Amino acid sequence: GEALSKKFKELKGMGEKKKVVIVGGGLSGLACAKYLVDAGHEPIVLEGRDVLGGKVSAWKDKDGDWIETGLHIFFGAYPNMMNLFAELDIEDRLQWKVHKMIFAMQELPGEFTTFDFVKGIPAPLNFGLAILLNQKMLTLGEKLQTAPPLIPMLIEGQDFIDEQDxxxxxxxxxxYGMPDRINEEVFISMAKALDFIDPDKLSMTVVLTAMNRFLNETDGLQMAFLDGNQPDRLCAPMVDHIKAGGGDVKLKQRVKEFVLNDDGSVKCLKMVSGEEIVADEYVSAVPVDIMKRMMPKQWGTMPFFHQIQELEGIPVINIHLWFDRKLKNVDHLCFSRSPLLSVYADMSTTCKEYYDEEKSMLELVFAPCSPLAGGKTNWIAKSNEEIVEATMKELERLFPLEIGPKSPDGVGAKLLKHAVVKTPRSVYAAIPGRNKYRPSQATPISNFTLAGDWTSQKFLGSMEGAVLAGKLAAEVVTDKAVYGAPTKGLKKIVPDVIAEARKLQE
Ligand code: FAD
Structure with a gap:
């Protein structure tokens, strides 16, 4: 993280100053602009909506309560994100929680069990110890059966991890003969938290990548909540930095298409408004499904762009439930381990801006929500009321003493209101065999660069991945300005894609 940040500052003033138009004001587009400013360029971010942040966007409802696109957790093992917070001088906005993972117990409703990370024990031993110390989830035999298949990961590192895709x-x-119960106890909640899908759908590379990042750093799995809504608390300081450095960020600027020159390079952007925007360099920081839709015909048959057809976003639903009282809760993220839900948190306790001493607001991630993600029901197509009803049923089962008819007063906590945010296409579906199709930020088009959490970088579809991809895209543009070409070059394309693209060209 730090080395690349330094590179931008060192290259500032070298080469030609570029006007760079960035399509998409999510974390990736904003990070790209932030680092382009640091390198002395002039980025202009065009965001189609009236709110910044994309998958971290949020807005107020009529009562003034914040509605978020997603419950978001920051990890210690997010080096580029942590670096960004430090550079923007907003580190105090991260509310770090006690270093542990908390799981709801399916057999003991209302009870939790934890992986506790002991202070002073370095990674990866702290993770091993945390699992060994937990007596409730796995037997010693099961724990011992789990470790050996994971050892090559620690020794061979990334190569072993990539091979498992x-x-x-x-x-x-x-x-590797791991007991099925490991799946039920650990992997289901892990898969759903990492990619909103079930473990029979998720690529093992994703689990290993996450474990490897977390295992290599002592505080890697420590979690933080932002102290308030993301547009104000994280996007706004990025925008201030971009504007102070001579760049710009514009809302309600929806790009319709890339207009090309005869040689396939970008001539200009055509906006939905009909306006045309010309720049020296163009960066796309939109989600993969939108990039597929916006793909110029001429690019679509090039192997580099054709590989993107193999990627698609996964649906996910974020739910807010406001209750009439304070629920028994923990000041942390919880893994529900329930069939319908993934992680959740009581934001009235975990987040400063949403703090409420008297009433709870649960934010829950509903997953899997479609057959693509491993679910049986296509929840993403259901009404908000049906989704909330199913969620309340799950909560009654998980917390019978507080919610629903089994609670002491026969009714339980009353739901005051709810908000449901559906993202039909969120992070790319990390199903087996996808990693090889994630394109580099550098493209074969002379004035066009890709960003977005789905492009190739060693983190998954995540906030860290989005920031890193944006930073790498800024590096491509900066390298071109200074050296005439990107220093990292294009990622290799698999032979099958090349052959298929050839057929399309004929
Ligand atoms: P996006 O955020 O999708 O940004 C793309 C932007 O492009 C959007 O603002 C969009 O409006 C804009 N755009 C699209 N088309 C156009 C157009 N034609 N013209 C102009 N603009 C356009 N990550 C974590 O690290 N930890 C978590 O706990 C976590 N939890 C999550 C929970 C949920 C429910 C969801 C949905 C995501 C979660 N994520 C989490 C993932 C994380 O939010 C994303 O990986 C990241 O924010 C993606 O950033 P991005 O900039 O690549 O894409």
């Missing part, structure tokens, strides 16, 4: 989590477990 063709296997789902379940395939990997079967191949």
């Amino acid at each position: 063709e296997l789902s989590v379940l395939d990997f477990m079967r191949k």
Whole structure:
């Protein structure tokens, strides 16, 4: 993280100053603009909506309560994100929680069990110890069966991890004789938290990547909540930095298409408004599904762009439930381990801006929400009322003493209101075999660069991945200005894609 940040400052003033138009004001587009300003360029971010942040966007409802696109957790093992917070001087906005993971117990409703990270024990031993110390989730035998298949990851590192991409989590477990209960106890909640999908759908590379990042750093798995809504508390300081450095960020600027020159390079951007925007360099920081839609015909048959057809976003639903009282809760993220839900948190306790001493506001991630993600029901197509009803049923089962008819007063906590935010296409579906299709930020088009959490970088579709991808895209543009070409070059494209693209060209 730090080395690349330094590079931008060192290259400032070298080469030609570029006017760079960035399509998309999510974290990736904003991070790209932030680092382009640091390198002395003039970025202009065009965001289609009237709010910044994309998947971290949020807005107020009529009562003044914030509605978020997603419950978001920051990890210690997010080096580029942590670096960004430090550079913007907003580190105090991260509310770090006690270093542990909290799981709801399915067999003991209302009870939790934890992985506790002991202070002073370095990674990866602290993780091993945290699992060993937990007596409730796995037997000693099961724990011992889990460790050996994971050892190559620690020794061989990234190569071993990348090789497992063709296997789902379940395939990997079967191949290495891991007990099924590990899946039920740990991997289901992990898969749903990492990619909103079930472990029979998720690539093992994703689980190993996460474990590897977390295992290599002592505080890697420590979690933080932002102290308030993301547009104000994280996006706004990025915008201030961009504007102070001579760049700009504009809302309600929806790009319709890339207009090309004869040689395939970008001539200008055509806006939905009909306006045309010309720049020296163009960066796309939109989600993969939108990039597929906006793809100029001429690019679509090039192997580099054709590979993107293999990627697609996964649906996810974020739910807010406001209750009439304070629920028994923990000041942390909880893994629900329930079939319908993934992680959740009581934001009235975990987040400063949403703090309320008397009433709870649960924010919950509903996953999997479609057959693509491993679910049986296509929840993403259901009404908000049906989704909330199903969520309340799950909560009654998980917390019978507080919610629903089994609670002492026969009614339980009353739901005052709810808000449901559906994202039909969120992070790319990390199903087996996808990693090889994630394109580099550098493209074969002379004045066009890709950003977005789905492009190739060693983090998954995440806030850290989005920031890193934006930073790498800024590096491509800066390298071109100074050296005439990107220093990292294009990522290799798999032969099958090249052959298919050839057929399309004929
Ligand atoms: P986006 O945020 O999707 O930004 C793309 C932007 O492009 C959007 O603002 C969009 O409006 C804009 N755009 C699209 N088309 C156009 C157009 N034609 N013209 C102009 N603008 C356009 N990550 C974590 O690290 N931790 C978490 O706990 C976590 N939880 C999550 C929970 C949920 C429910 C969701 C949905 C996501 C979660 N994520 C989490 C993932 C994280 O939010 C994303 O990986 C990240 O924010 C993606 O950033 P991005 O900039 O790549 O894309």
